[in-house]
Amino acid sequence: MAAGAEMRPTEYIGHHLTFNTQAIGDGGFWTLNVDTIVTSVLLGVIGFGFMWLVVRGATAGVPGKRQAFVELIFDFVDEQVKGIFHGARGFITPLALTVFVWVLLMNAMDFLPVDWVALGTHHVNEHGFRIVPTADVNTTFALALSVWMLMMYYTIKVKGLGGWIHELFCAPFGSNPLLWVFNFLFNLVEYVSKPLSHSLRLFGNMYAGEIIFLLLWMMAATSIAGTVFGSLLGLGWAIFHILIVALQAYIFMMLTIVYISMAHESH
Amino acid sequence: MNINLTLFAQAITFFAFILFTARFVWPPLMRAVEARQKQIADGLAAAEEGKQSLELSAKQADQEIAKARARAAEIMAQAEKRVSQMIEEAKLSAREEGNREKTAAKAEIEQEVSRAKEALRSQVSLLAIAGAEKILRREVDAKTHADLLQAVQAEL
Numbered sequence: 001m002a003a004g005a006e007m008r009p010t011e012y013i014g015h016h017l018t019f020n021t022q023a024i025g026d027g028g029f030w031t032l033n034v035d036t037i038v039t040s041v042l043l044g045v046i047g048f049g050f051m052w053l054v055v056r057g058a059t060a061g062v063p064g065k066r067q068a069f070v071e072l073i074f075d076f077v078d079e080q081v082k083g084i085f086h087g088a089r090g091f092i093t094p095l096a097l098t099v100f101v102w103v104l105l106m107n108a109m110d111f112l113p114v115d116w117v118a119l120g121t122h123h124v125n126e127h128g129f130r131i132v133p134t135a136d137v138n139t140t141f142a143l144a145l146s147v148w149m150l151m152m153y154y155t156i157k158v159k160g161l162g163g164w165i166h167e168l169f170c171a172p173f174g175s176n177p178l179l180w181v182f183n184f185l186f187n188l189v190e191y192v193s194k195p196l197s198h199s200l201r202l203f204g205n206m207y208a209g210e211i212i213f214l215l216l217w218m219m220a221a222t223s224i225a226g227t228v229f230g231s232l233l234g235l236g237w238a239i240f241h242i243l244i245v246a247l248q249a250y251i252f253m254m255l256t257i258v259y260i261s262m263a264h265e266s267h
Numbered sequence: 268m269n270i271n272l273t274l275f276a277q278a279i280t281f282f283a284f285i286l287f288t289a290r291f292v293w294p295p296l297m298r299a300v301e302a303r304q305k306q307i308a309d310g311l312a313a314a315e316e317g318k319q320s321l322e323l324s325a326k327q328a329d330q331e332i333a334k335a336r337a338r339a340a341e342i343m344a345q346a347e348k349r350v351s352q353m354i355e356e357a358k359l360s361a362r363e364e365g366n367r368e369k370t371a372a373k374a375e376i377e378q379e380v381s382r383a384k385e386a387l388r389s390q391v392s393l394l395a396i397a398g399a400e401k402i403l404r405r406e407v408d409a410k411t412h413a414d415l416l417q418a419v420q421a422e423l
Contacts, residue, residue, distance in 0.1 A: 021271075024272065028269060028271065029270070029271050029272060030271070030272055031271040031272060031273075032271070032272050032273055032276060033271065033273040036273055036277070037273060037276050037277065037280070040277065040280060041280055044280065044284045048284055048287055048288060048292060051288075051292045051296075052287070052291050052292055055291075055292055055295040055296040055299070056295060058295050058296055058298070058299035059299060060298075060299050060300075060302030060303040060305075060306060061303070061306075063299075067299075070296065071296065071300065074296055074300075090289075090293075091289055093293065094285065094288040094289035094292065094293040095285050095288075095289070097288055097292070097293070098281075098284050098285045098287075098288045098289075102281075102284060133277075136273065137269075137270065138270060138271060138273035138274045138277055139273070139277045141270065141274055142273075142274045142275070142276075142277030142278040142280075142281060143277070143278075143281055145274070145278065146278045146281050146282060
């Protein structure tokens with residue numbers, strides 16, 4: 001707990017949900033969440049650096065344990081891509097692999113007890129250091145919008161600009177001029193809802209998970225019985241959260257693949 | 268929950284990691300996996316080939332054994348034929364030999380008989396002469412009647 005001072009529950013939660021921000025310009029937008037960026041970059045470097053080190057010495061013969069582990073993840077992702085996407089997988093599988101591994105690692109940060117991590121991060125900054133990058137809406141939106149942009153890129157690349165505009169007005173209901181407005185509105189909703197649902201699903205799950213952890217850990221401050229009870233409930237929630245962490249990473253990856261492969265197929 | 272510049276920072280980071288994965292992680296892993304797939308396929312093909320050649324050589328061996336068996340039977344039959352032939356021949360030659368020896372023995376016996384007759388005859392003639400000599404000792408002089416005696420002897 002922060003500096004051992006007496007805190008009210010809302011203060012405790014608010015304290016742990018404060019970003020370590022760095023203003024680099026005027027206005028609320030020109031701010032960087034340093035904790036989110038540092039943690040996510042660090043996790044990415046660790047995750048992808050590990051894979052790079054392993055595959056650099058990859059052998060076609062009997063694989064070592066580490067190589068087998070990386071191949072397991074790789075095969076898992078590639079199987080999903082194969083099932084949905086029909087075409088050259090030279091870009092989409094690395095994309096899906098990146099999404100899956102990165103989101104999984106970022107989600108998994110939820111397991112670290114924030115108060116223990118705070119012992120270290122307080123030396124860097126007294127006012128909050130959030131270690132779950134996916135509980136930051138900026139991260140999930142960044143990922144979802146990047147995927148959305150890739151989706152738009154492939155849509156226009158595969159169908160052509162004319163084909164895309166044609167589809168915008170003539171699908172899914174038909175090419176009757178009376179239906180153009182409805183088609184366009186339908187597509188508009190679809191194009192807006194895709195990145196929103198994509199990002200907010202992940203954000204909501206991780207944010208809620210974080211808050212439940214905070215509530216359970218807060219019980220530990222009440223009494224010894226509260227500590228025991230809070231720890232037990234925390235363990236239960238952590239075990240359940242393993243499922244959520246992996247599932248959300250999986251869903252995020254699957255949606256990425258689905259959106260990109262939909263962009264490749266013409267109606 | 269406020270959107271700020273972190274959005275772009277995270278997007279850039281995301282693209283950097285995508286590019287890193289696509290450039291440095293995916294290709295070597297793909298190469299290794301494809302090489303292993305090829306190795307496995309080659310191994311399976313070699314195993315299949317080995318099985319086929321085993322079957323082929325087993326068939327060949329069977330053929331060879333059957334051929335050898337037939338040859339052995341043939342040789343056996345030939346040998347049996349030859350043996351019975353040889354036995355026949357031996358029987359035949361033994362019979363011939365027996366006959367020849369029988370005739371030779373017969374001839375010898377006859378010869379012996381005639382020789383014995385001859386000897387007997389000469390002895391009889393000698394006895395006759397001796398008897399005659401004894402009888403004629405007084406009247407017949409061996410020297411003077413030598414011609415006569417000889418003529419008698421030759422007659423006998």
